[in-house]
Amino acid sequence: MIRYFGRRLFHAVLVLFGVSLLMFLVQQAAPGDFLSEMRLNPQISPQALHTLRAQYGLDQPLPLRYAHWLSFVARGEFGYSFAYDMPASKLLWPRARNTLLLTVPALLISWLIAVPLGVLAAAQRGTWLGRLFSGGTSFLLAVPDVLLALLALMIALRTGLFPVGGMRSADPSHGRLADLAWHMVLPVGTLVLGSLPVILRHVRAAVSETLSSCYVRAAEGHGLRQLPLLFRHALPAAANPLISLFGISIAFLLSVSLLVETVMSWPGMGPLLLESILARDLFVVLGATMLSTLFPLAGNLIADVLLYGFDPRIRMEP
């Protein structure tokens, strides 16, 4: 068991390492850096620029810079933000927390809705209800996330029931937690609506497959009632591909969250990434990308633990 998890963990670290290497190589191809805008400013002397470059370590060769940066990351930091003049990790962690504040509830809600609904839809396959259902998910799947986010904003503006953006009001009237929850409703709702059809489709497909297997038919023939049959017997057998989807669904949610955060001005990682890209704030871009990879990988590890508990075939693996 320890070997199994050790291997999964090593794999996750390897992927993170690969992402950092890739981002470093790509940024090497970039023209200019944070200081290149200053070069156009006649008030800053070339000597001053040179010292600044040396101070930030921008004059060193790439492998050295990478090694230096890696040593930072190993200590849990992400380098230095040029634009904010502070350690990048101090900037990134609070933003990451805010992003998780949206994605984790959205993740739980969409799975809690998707699993029962998907199972029931699989049972209705072939009937008009099932067809209506698959048509509905296809349609929702085709609605772009940008539109969902803009429509949510439109609802907030038109009805005035929900705040139009941000995370907290200046003077919360019902306590801070309630205020936060009130601000979370629309962004989380948008995220759920965006991720639900994807998860639903997978649940339906996985359960449909087990429903056509012999043991389910046998159980049906023995006169088992439908609900226990679906949830006690068919769902666990279909769980394997779904648990693997868990990590991927986190990546997907983070991706949509970037958009929702930007549209609804939620102070998460998305707006920060956008800002740092425009400012050419290299280490913040790198840090945000790394963090955004870290969360799905962590989700994958959780999924591995679940899978280990759920699926005896994996326990038999050497």
Added chain:
Amino acid sequence: MRQRHVFSWAAWFLVTVNAAALLAGFVAPYNYETQDRLRPYAPPTRLHLVDCEGKFHFWPFVYMTRPGGESLTEYQEDCGQRFPVRFFLSGDGYTVLGLFSGHRHLFGVDLPARMYLLGGDGLGRDQFSRMLYGAQVSLFAGALAALLAMMGGLLVGSIAGVYGGAIDDLCMRVTEVIIAVPPFYVLLAVRAFLPLQVSAPVMFLEIVAVLGFVAWGRPARLVRGVVLGARERSFVLAAQGFGASRAYLLRRHLMPLAMNAALTQMAVSIPQIILGEVVISFLGLGMSEPVPSWGNMLAQAQQYHVLTAHWWMLLPALALVPVTLAYQALADVLGSRLQSRI
């Protein structure tokens, strides 16, 4: 045969939309830059058959609008003069594909009236014309990037599948890295390191390159899987037994199978990649004004007053829905054909 029906509908729809985008200069009544500063956010022009006096006409016509009402963007129709809809009339100059230039447009009305089928934006530019020109960026960048990603995926996937061993390991680790990062994050991060202020054609190529680079991971894994599966099949083993080289096996037996899988994957991924372009431009890192793309057109809809009062500014996002549905239908049919063949 219902499936064939869906397939032909989807295919015809996509062909029509793409052809209209390609011939945007001719189909669109105005240039994407043509402004009417006196009429910001003009609502969609109404086509009439019955005039203000209640008289019926056999040919559709429009009325000119003039600002009226309380706010600046409320308009009233001016019943003084009718402007019949005309076909093949002369207007703004344009070039199609950089080869043909012309000034005839498919339809329109005589100046000073304007016909804004889908309304106008804040600078008084025709939303319909801009959406057609924008489709040139959004749809074509998506399709080209998907093609690029498919070719990259075919190359990496088949190499990994055929050679196996350490090469396979290396290829798969690299694809995992690309897939591990949430799509929009990797898209923006890679975009971050390419120049931002460039001319429109260069920007188009940049966007295609970034989207293609981000999207080749999934087709690569898929192709590798297909190739690995096919290598065990008897006709491949037989060919191998007769002394066929790896290159021959790949070309004659493995590639056709992999190609089918990759094409299906491409149909699945095109709408996602189009959405990628829309998002990049929406966030201000893609195509920049005045050249339209569905993304930077939507960026205007982020302003609160636009979102509440001028619904037609959301149309570029709505247009993504039928396009996505059509590609999905295409992918479904291709996928089930693939299933029956393997």
